[in-house]
Amino acid sequence: MNRQRRFRFSGYARRVVQILSLIFFLYLFLFTRARLEGMAYQVATPVSANLFFRADPLLFTAVILTVKRFIVADFLPMLVLLVLIVILGRFFCGWVCPLGTLFDFMPRLIPTKKQNPRQKPYHRFKYYFLLGLLLFALFGINIIGWFDPLAILFRSLTNAVFPYLDYLLRGFIRLFYQVPFLIPLIEKIDTHYYQPVMGVQPRVYLQGWLYLGIFIALLMLVMVQRRFWCRYLCPLGALLGVFSRISLFRRKVTDACTQCGQCIERCRMNCIGERAEMTAPQECIMCLECQEICPVDAIRFSPFRRKTKSIEIPIDQGKRNLLKTLALSLLAVPIVRVIIGRTESPQNQYLLRPPGALPEDEFLDRCVRCGECIRVCPENALQPSLMQANLEGMWTPVLVPRIGYCALDCTLCGKVCPTGAIRLLTSAEKRHVVIGWAYIDRNRCLSWLNIECNVCEEACPQSPKAIILKEDIYIDEAGKEKEIKRPYVVESRCIGCGTCENKCPLQGESAIRVRRVPESIETTLGYRRRSRYRYGRQAR
Amino acid sequence: MSDEKYTRREFVKRMGSMILGLVSFPLISLADQPNLKTKKQPLGSSTSFPDLVVAQGRDPAELVRKALQAYGGMKRFVKKGDVVVVKPNIAWDRLPAQAANTNPDVVKALVELAYEAGAKKVKVFDNTVNNPQSCYRRSGIMEKAQSAGAEVKFINPALFTKVKFSGTKFLTEWPIYKEALDCDVLINVPVAKTHGISTLTMALKNLMGIIGGARGRWHPQIHQALADLITKVRPQLTVLDAYRIMIKNGPTGGSVKDVKFVGKCIIGTDQVAVDSYGATLFGYKPQEIGYLRIANEMKLGEINLSKLHIKEIKV
Numbered sequence: 001m002n003r004q005r006r007f008r009f010s011g012y013a014r015r016v017v018q019i020l021s022l023i024f025f026l027y028l029f030l031f032t033r034a035r036l037e038g039m040a041y042q043v044a045t046p047v048s049a050n051l052f053f054r055a056d057p058l059l060f061t062a063v064i065l066t067v068k069r070f071i072v073a074d075f076l077p078m079l080v081l082l083v084l085i086v087i088l089g090r091f092f093c094g095w096v097c098p099l100g101t102l103f104d105f106m107p108r109l110i111p112t113k114k115q116n117p118r119q120k121p122y123h124r125f126k127y128y129f130l131l132g133l134l135l136f137a138l139f140g141i142n143i144i145g146w147f148d149p150l151a152i153l154f155r156s157l158t159n160a161v162f163p164y165l166d167y168l169l170r171g172f173i174r175l176f177y178q179v180p181f182l183i184p185l186i187e188k189i190d191t192h193y194y195q196p197v198m199g200v201q202p203r204v205y206l207q208g209w210l211y212l213g214i215f216i217a218l219l220m221l222v223m224v225q226r227r228f229w230c231r232y233l234c235p236l237g238a239l240l241g242v243f244s245r246i247s248l249f250r251r252k253v254t255d256a257c258t259q260c261g262q263c264i265e266r267c268r269m270n271c272i273g274e275r276a277e278m279t280a281p282q283e284c285i286m287c288l289e290c291q292e293i294c295p296v297d298a299i300r301f302s303p304f305r306r307k308t309k310s311i312e313i314p315i316d317q318g319k320r321n322l323l324k325t326l327a328l329s330l331l332a333v334p335i336v337r338v339i340i341g342r343t344e345s346p347q348n349q350y351l352l353r354p355p356g357a358l359p360e361d362e363f364l365d366r367c368v369r370c371g372e373c374i375r376v377c378p379e380n381a382l383q384p385s386l387m388q389a390n391l392e393g394m395w396t397p398v399l400v401p402r403i404g405y406c407a408l409d410c411t412l413c414g415k416v417c418p419t420g421a422i423r424l425l426t427s428a429e430k431r432h433v434v435i436g437w438a439y440i441d442r443n444r445c446l447s448w449l450n451i452e453c454n455v456c457e458e459a460c461p462q463s464p465k466a467i468i469l470k471e472d473i474y475i476d477e478a479g480k481e482k483e484i485k486r487p488y489v490v491e492s493r494c495i496g497c498g499t500c501e502n503k504c505p506l507q508g509e510s511a512i513r514v515r516r517v518p519e520s521i522e523t524t525l526g527y528r529r530r531s532r533y534r535y536g537r538q539a540r
Numbered sequence: 541m542s543d544e545k546y547t548r549r550e551f552v553k554r555m556g557s558m559i560l561g562l563v564s565f566p567l568i569s570l571a572d573q574p575n576l577k578t579k580k581q582p583l584g585s586s587t588s589f590p591d592l593v594v595a596q597g598r599d600p601a602e603l604v605r606k607a608l609q610a611y612g613g614m615k616r617f618v619k620k621g622d623v624v625v626v627k628p629n630i631a632w633d634r635l636p637a638q639a640a641n642t643n644p645d646v647v648k649a650l651v652e653l654a655y656e657a658g659a660k661k662v663k664v665f666d667n668t669v670n671n672p673q674s675c676y677r678r679s680g681i682m683e684k685a686q687s688a689g690a691e692v693k694f695i696n697p698a699l700f701t702k703v704k705f706s707g708t709k710f711l712t713e714w715p716i717y718k719e720a721l722d723c724d725v726l727i728n729v730p731v732a733k734t735h736g737i738s739t740l741t742m743a744l745k746n747l748m749g750i751i752g753g754a755r756g757r758w759h760p761q762i763h764q765a766l767a768d769l770i771t772k773v774r775p776q777l778t779v780l781d782a783y784r785i786m787i788k789n790g791p792t793g794g795s796v797k798d799v800k801f802v803g804k805c806i807i808g809t810d811q812v813a814v815d816s817y818g819a820t821l822f823g824y825k826p827q828e829i830g831y832l833r834i835a836n837e838m839k840l841g842e843i844n845l846s847k848l849h850i851k852e853i854k855v
Contacts, residue, residue, distance in 0.1 A: 036677035039635055177698060191693050200672050200694045379671055407633055407674060408794065446760070455756040457736045459669060461633075463794030469736050485736070503669070505756030 010288045014094065018101040025052060025098040029157050030197065034378035034412055040427075041410040043376060050372050052098075052150050053418035055081045057243075058130075058236040059151070059368045062144035063419050065137040066365045071420070082243060089247035090240045093230055094285030099149040099218075100230055104268070106222040113225060116270040122232050123270075123283055124316045128325040130238040135329040141336060141392060145369030147235050152218070155371040155395065159205040159384060160212035166198050204403055205374075206383050226268045230285070241282035241315070248303040251284055252310050253277040256298035263290035263299065273313050280313035339391070349515045351388050352399035352496065354413040355406055355433045356423035366421035369395040373413035373422060379404035381498065382413060399435060401498025401514050406435060408461045408497060431462075436496030436514040438466070438489050444511040447486045450474050456500035456512050457487050466493035467500060467512075487512075588612075590851035591842070592808040592817055597855030600783045601649040603805035606855045607779075608653060611807055617776050620658035622724035625665075626650050626690065627775070628681055629731050629746050632792055633670035636680045639784035639799040640792055642731045644680035646781045646805070650727060651688040662690040663719060666749040700752035708768035710761045715752035716773070728775040728811065732782045732802075732818045734790030738762045741791050742818040743778045743811040744770060744831055763830030770811065770840050778814045780806040782821055812841020813848055820845070 028049055035044035043049050053059060055077035064071060081092065093100050106112070133144055145151045173194065176186040205211075221228035230237050257276050264272045267290060271283030276298075291299040316322060354373055357363045374382045374397050381404030382397045389396055397413070399406060408431060414424040425433060438456075446453035457467045469485040476482050489512075496514040504510035546554075595607035608614055618624055628642035636644055647664060654662045664685040668675040672694045676682040682692045700715035720726060730746030737759055738745055744766045748755055750773065758765040782804040789798040802821060808814045812835045816826035826832045826843035836843040 034673075036674060039678045039680065174698065177696075187693075195694065378674065407671065409633075451760045452737070453756065453759045454737050455759055458759075458791060461670075461792050461794055463789045463792070463798055465736075465789050465792070499670075503756070505754055505759075 011292045014287060017095045018104065021096045022098045022101045025153070026157075028052065029154060029162075029375065032372060032375045032416060033199070034376065034410065041378070041407070041412055043412060043415055049376070049416050050370070050418040051077055052154075053368070053370050053372065054078060056148065056150055056236065057082060058148055058239050059144060059370075059419065061239065062134060062137040062142055063366055063368065065134055066140060066142040068138075085240055085243045086246060087248050089244040089249055089281060089284060089286050090237065091286040092240055093234075093237050094287040097149060097230075097236075099153045100227065100285075102153075102219060103222055103227050103229065106219050107226065110220070110223055112222050115265050116225070116267060118274070120270055120273075123280065124321065125232050126234055126238040127241070127315055128321065129233065130235040131322075131325050132329040132332070133235055135326070136333055136336070139330075139333040139337075140365070141333065142365055142368070143392070144235070145367065146395065147233075148368065148370075149229070149234055149236055151368060151370045152214070154375070155369065155384065156211045156215035158371045158375040159210075160208045160215055163203055163205055163208050164212065166202055169194065169198070170202060201380075203380050206400070206403075207386055210386075211384075225270070231269055231283070237285075244284075245282055245315075247281065249286065249301055250281055250303070250310065251279045251290070252300045252302060252304075254298045254300065255309070256296045257294075258296055258298075260295060262293055262295065266290065266293060271313075273311070275311075277309050278311045278313055280315075282315055283313075336392075348388050350513065351385075351516060352401070352436050352498070352514060354382055354397055354399060354422050355430060355435050355495075355497075356411070356414045356425045358421060358423065363421050364389075364393055364396065366419045367393075367396045368419055368421075370418060371395075371397075372416040372418065373397050376412045376416045377404065378410060378412065379407050381406050399498065399514075401501035402510060403502075405498040405502040406496075432495065434495050434517055435498070436516050437491055437494050438496060438498075438500050438512050438514050440487060440489060441511045441513065444506060444509075445487070446506070446511070447484065450476070450482075450484060452484055453505065454485060454487055455503050455505055459499045459503040461497065461499055462493050462495065464493060466490050466495070589616075591810060591848040592806060592813055592850045594817065594850060594852045595805045595807075595855050596803055596852070598803055599855065600643045600645040600781070600805070602855050603783065603803070604646050604649040604779060604807075605653065606853060607805050607807045610851055610853055614653040614657035617727075618654050618657035618659050618725050621660045622658070623722075624654040624659045624662045624725045624727065625720055625723040626654065626662060626685070626727045626729055627720060627746070627750060628664065628666060628729040628781075629741075629749065630666035630675045630679050630681050631669045631749060633674040633678055634792070634794065635678055637784075637796055637799070638793050639731060639786050640733070640790075640794070641675070641679035641681065642729050642781045643783050644684040646779065646783065647681050647729060648684040648688045650729060650779060651685050651690040654725075654727070655689055659725075662688075663723070664690045664692045665695060665717075665719065667695045667717065667752065667755075668749075695752075697752070703772055705768055705772060708771055710758075710764040711768040714769075717750045717752065720750040720773070725777070726773075726775040728778045730778075730780055731785070732780055732821060733786035733793070734788060734822065736790070738766070738831060739829055740815075740819055740822060740824065742780055742815045743775075744815055744835070747773055747775075763834050766831040767834040767838055767840060770835060771838070775811060776809065778808055778811040780814050780818050782806060782818060785821060787822065810841045812836060812843060813845075816841075816843040816845055817850070 028045055031045040032049040033044050035042050054075055057078050060075055060078055136143060173186060173190055176182045218229060253276055259276055263276055268287060269283045269285055271280045374384055381399050383400045384395045385393055385398040388398050409427045411425045411430050414422045442448040454469055457469050460467045467487050467489055470488055472484050472486045473481050474484055498514045500512045501510040501514050504512055589612050593607045593611045595603045597603050628647045630641050632640040634640035651662045685692050699718045701718045702713050703716045704713050705711040728743050728746055730743045733741050735741040747769055782802045784799045785802050786793045786798050787800045806814050806817050812832060815832055819826050819829050832843050835841050842848055
């Protein structure tokens with residue numbers, strides 16, 4: 001009886017760890033935002049906001065392969081994780097991964113197939129997929145961020161789940177404001193609890209619909225099979241699976257086994273072979289469920305082989321598939337390049353990167369599309385791109401001034417970037433880092449249509465101002481000469497923060513727009529200097 | 541008779557929700573009614589007190605206290621149980637030393653004085669230009685005002701109410717923040733700065749922080765618009781913070797090089813007179829500032845400083 005109690009305990013322990021890990025992830029997500037106490041822009045989390053991404057060996061490997069140089073790094077969390085993997089196997093997927101936890105929770109909400117299929121030939125797909133992605137990285141296309149589970153979850157939370165909840169809750173708050181006797185209470189909740197966490201103004205993200213779709217579709221995959229993503233697709237799972245081939249703790253089956261087949265049917269990863277003692281250690285996520293449900297208590301997870309039998313299923317039976325994948329990926333890389341075509345500078349002149357972003361080509365090498373910068377931006381200025389930066393740059397951050405401008409003293413995007421794609425700037429440096437230049441469209445600008453407006457000049461945060469007013473003379477309808485002040489941009493002062501574009505009172509497109517700085521000027525001005533960018537900075 | 545059979549529980553539920561619905565609808569309309577309390581405010585000179593008090597010194601909070609003392613004390617304006625709104629300039633995401641926003645110590649002193657005079661509640665807010673959170677926090681005003689017990693809230697877009705103007709040239713109707721209109725005492729606390737469009741921004745321009753809508757549309761006729769606005773919005777007290785004034789790159793500034801130390805605080809009931817004195821700090825004549833000239837023509841305040849009784853004190 002003592003044993004049975006211990007089994008239940010292991011199941012509890014896993015669930016508790018899973019929930020704690022999910023809560024921790026959500027906590028880091030929620031507090032990846034600006035905190036302004038002490039008048040300086042800081043990340044609100046007491047611990048490093050990008051901890052999960054710095055612990056992610058997949059992103060690290062891909063970036064190293066793309067940059068082709070070992071990067072000075074703050075990847076201690078990743079080393080810890082790898083050591084644990086070597087000891088405990090692929091426990092990360094079963095115990096820590098927040099997306100995996102959501103997958104495990106889904107069967108409570110939607111009907112799923114309980115029984116595993118007997119055939120299991122598709123597990124290996126994810127290894128080929130991983131191989132392909134890493135080959136892409138080696139040949140200079142870093143698209144790992146599209147498929148990394150942590151990045152997927154963080155992006156979905158930022159772009160879809162957070163705005164969704166925000167809208168819902170704000171709706172309730174607005175409703176309660178209509179009931180007079182509730183106003184004092186709701187006002188207190190709103191100002192003291194709601195606004196500090198969710199922000200004063202609701203957030204806008206251009207691709208919320210897309211992310212919501214992807215996220216829901218991913219969660220729905222559990223209707224086909226439990227942990228469908230983890231079984232067949234997840235490249236991070238594949239990488240950890242390779243490592244767990246050498247892990248110490250393994251699933252072992254004792255002679256007590258009666259081959260009742262319950263574990264084979266119930267295994268959430270479908271990693272047990274035709275007979276109960278056949279295990280694929282690279283697939284086993286150490287959830288310990290089989291140990292829990294075994295009616296004769298024949299399953300052990302231990303580093304010892306005593307009195308147990310076990311047969312290991314390899315990743316793949318033959319080398320042929322491996323070679324095929326290699327060949328196909330090698331063929332695919334140039335094809336992708338031919339289709340996408342990366343130029344030294346992007347064709348889109350309105351493509352603005354976060355302040356301190358590396359030159360475009362290096363930026364694309366490094367960016368893992370985790371969405372940390374998009375989430376932390378206090379002005380909602382950073383948005384995930386769809387096609388603005390070409391297919392290759394999909395979901396990388398772009399600055400959209402019409403939605404939000406770049407706050408002059410804020411350097412948070414550089415602080416949270418886990419790969420150094422955005423440099424960490426000081427506040428003083430930030431005032432000189434050029435995102436782009438503002439250009440006035442004189443056909444649309446009110447002041448140039450003889451209606452004195454000059455809101456852009458008023459809002460320009462640079463000192464001395466990058467937009468200046470000059471007295472001009474125009475001739476009105478009656479033929480009389482009249483004086484008017486009109487805005488002019490002083491390029492040497494403009495850093496392209498986009499405040500002017502944001503505040504321009506015209507409907508629709510602004511009459512003053514920030515564009516990329518022309519490449520030739522960029523090099524002559526000499527701010528394309530290369531410094532040593534660190535991988536995995538700790539964000540505080 | 542109908543075929544449906546109601547259980548008692550269902551009947552109570554339905555009646556309850558109907559009554560709730562009927563009751564709450566009029567309440568909704570109640571909540572939307574603008575409640576305009578435009579109090580008459582004495583213009584020009586009164587016998588016992590000076591028109592303006594100008595205090596000079598090195599401690600911003602002390603400046604306000606001493607100036608107000610010489611002006612009859614806060615009790616002259618705030619009665620016991622009043623709801624007071626202190627409206628500073630918090631428009632910009634700037635630090636106190638950059639003087640783009642009102643000095644937080646001045647705001648704090650006013651909040652304290654209002655409470656000492658018996659105010660029930662003191663509210664501090666501004667319709668910011670930059671991100672409200674950044675402005676409130678980085679200006680230091682949120683922290684300082686809250687420490688003095690003020691209620692510092694962000695602008696709630698639902699609380700703007702349309703105000704009709706008459707006898708004006710530019711404004712006919714414009715949304716104005718209800719809390720600024722509904723209060724018993726409105727204290728306007730601007731900071732003195734240069735401004736690309738309106739030349740200078742002081743008391744009148746600071747009132748743009750209680751209006752909503754597309755404020756940029758005022759710019760083509762900013763001078764007329766400001767004069768029109770003060771036909772309806774008359775703060776009982778105006779405190780011009782000229783401790784540090786911004787002499788260039790206004791209204792945003794951003795560098796201490798844009799700021800000049802003056803160490804003054806000007807208070808008065810006539811907001812146009814306060815601004816007129818403020819203009820002289822920048823070397824302008826009040827007549828040179830468009831909105832002051834127009835306001836004077838519309839008989840909304842005095843710009844001829846020689847006609848005013850100005851008391852200067854050293855702190």
